[in-house]
Amino acid sequence: MDKIRVAIQGTKASFHEEAAFKYFGEDIETIECDSFKATCDALKQKKADYVVMAIENSIAGSLLPNYNLLQEYRFPIIGEVYLGIQLHLMALPGITLEQIKFVESHPIALRQCADFFEEHPDIKVSEGMDTAACAKKISENKLTDTAAVANALAAKIYGLEILDRRIETNKKNYTRFLILAAKPGENPNANKASISFQTDNSIGSLAKVLNYFAEHQINMSKIQSMPVLGKRNEYIFHVDFEWKKLSDYEAAIRKTLKHTVNFNILGEYQKNEKV
Known part of the structure; x- marks a missing residue:
């Protein structure tokens, strides 16, 4: 039996993939897309069966461009999932915090760790496209002076060690994701x-x-x-x-x-x- 194909914005081990696992289980095929629009195109072109799309974060608020995509593509929402956002600082195995000069992550993730970076003013922060992609970049390029801010799944997938856990400022940080499909499904438990x-x-x-x-x-x-x-x-x-x-x-x-x-x-x- 073919695996369910789920389009996600970002790289494997991103929060979108974690949300997909939480909703569908881990026995799925995730389709990595560079943008939210690309996830919708993947569903439209039947390259994916579902889309997992972030719609709001308890700290950053609503993702307004995604509301425009809901209007543009008109894919039915068949479910939702809430994911607690736990952010960790990670680097290559054996690297210590004292060796870190740079930290890369998604801009929203970096904002959510503002207190941590205030405590470490010597670390230069730079924005990347995706939390997991930054972890992947460190792993592939063997960057010994750079750390990423991402989830525990990214550390596991890309072979990084967590230097500091739960560095997000607000510990009650969650994101709501919508599950989109090409056709509406019958759900007798809809409420x-x-x-x-x-x-x-x-x-x-x-x-x-x-x-x-x-x-x-x-x-x-x-x-x-x-x-x-x-x-x-x-x-x-x-x-x-x-x-x-x-x-x-x-x-x-x-x-x-x-x-x-x-x-x-x-x-x-x-x-x-x-x-």
């Missing part, structure tokens, strides 16, 4: 949905729509506004809802359809518990 819509510019129009869900005991867990490209003062709203009774959710949707434009259900799926 969460991601939708998008526009309202007119009249006073209280958004509040009126959101109130339909509140009236039916539907919990709004996330709202994100995005400008409509090329349209002044027009916004599209991305909203996540959670429900206990499917009939309540369906009733709220019926009301919402009458008072919104460009309404889309981006996905109905099972809520994943946070880390």
